Amino acid sequence: MNLEKDLKFQGNDPGAVRFGNFINYYSFYPPNERIERLPKNIWKTEDIIYHCLDVGCNTGDLTQAFSSFLCRYGNQNKILGIDIDPTLIDRAKEQNTTDIKFVCIDIMSSDGYDFIQTYLNNIGLKKFQIVTCFSVTMWIHLNHGDAGLKTFLERMSNLAEVLVIEAQPWKCYKSAVKRMKKSKNNFQHFQFLKYRENIVKDIEDILIQQCKRIKITETEDTKWGRKTLFFR
CATH class of the missing domain: 3.40.50.150 (Vaccinia Virus protein VP39)
Known part of the structure; x- marks a missing residue:
């Protein structure tokens, strides 16, 4: 039995998982909260x-x-x-x-x-x-470090005409690390990360400067404090 995947959401604590693979994720972050904020003028x-x-x-x-x-x-x-x-x-x-x-x-x-x-x-x-x-970039970053995050963004950029990124802010990293420590595990890359407090801006800069993407627009923050960025 995988105890991590069997953890249920209790109050505002989603439990600890290594890859963000929460079993009841959408009871915590309902899809419509994101969908209703998507821009209406960029789709063909x-x-x-x-x-x-x-x-x-x-x-x-x-x-x-x-x-x-x-x-x-x-x-x-x-x-x-x-x-x-x-x-x-x-x-x-x-x-x-x-x-x-x-x-x-x-x-x-x-x-x-x-x-x-x-x-x-x-x-x-x-x-x-x-x-x-x-809400994928944090888990890539925590499990693969700064180099892994850049590799991920480069791969996604190479695969996409329009790239849609909702990146977790730094406070989410600290929460994820804290929950993981409670389960007597850790993210070994965390202490070595150079992209930290301004991680959302860092991701935007990587996509624009290194991946040569053009930012189209961004959404307002969701109720859980995350915005979605759109790049062409």
Whole structure:
């Protein structure tokens, strides 16, 4: 039994997990809170098929909500949702009412990244029209360090025409580290991180300066204090 994944949300404490793979995540962070803040003027309105990648999809609730959001503009969409946790992917498949494809892969592994490249080749594309990363960057950063975060952002940039990033602020890092210590575990990279208090701005700078992305817009903060950034 995986005790970490069996932890339930109690009050405002979601428990401790290493990869953000909370089993009841969307009871804590409801999808509509993000969807209602998405900009309305950056999506193509002609009849097209959006091919999208949702990184860190958890049980797929937000993935399905985003699919419905795109349909409001008359556009079909084909979304690939990926997550590192096989239990979450199984649940996503069980409750999926669309043709979204859910796959368990680690995007930071060479096999995981190769899978994405092969998927694109099979549908005849070099990039997804949209790649979404909602509250994923902190877990990449804590588990792979500064170099891993930059690698992740470079990979996402290479995969996306439009890149959607909701990055956790520094206070979330401190909370995650504290919860992990309570479970007698730790994030070994944490004390060596150079990107720290201004991490959201650091991520924006990496994408603009190193990945040569252009920032389109950003949303207002959610109720839990996170904004979503959009890059072309």
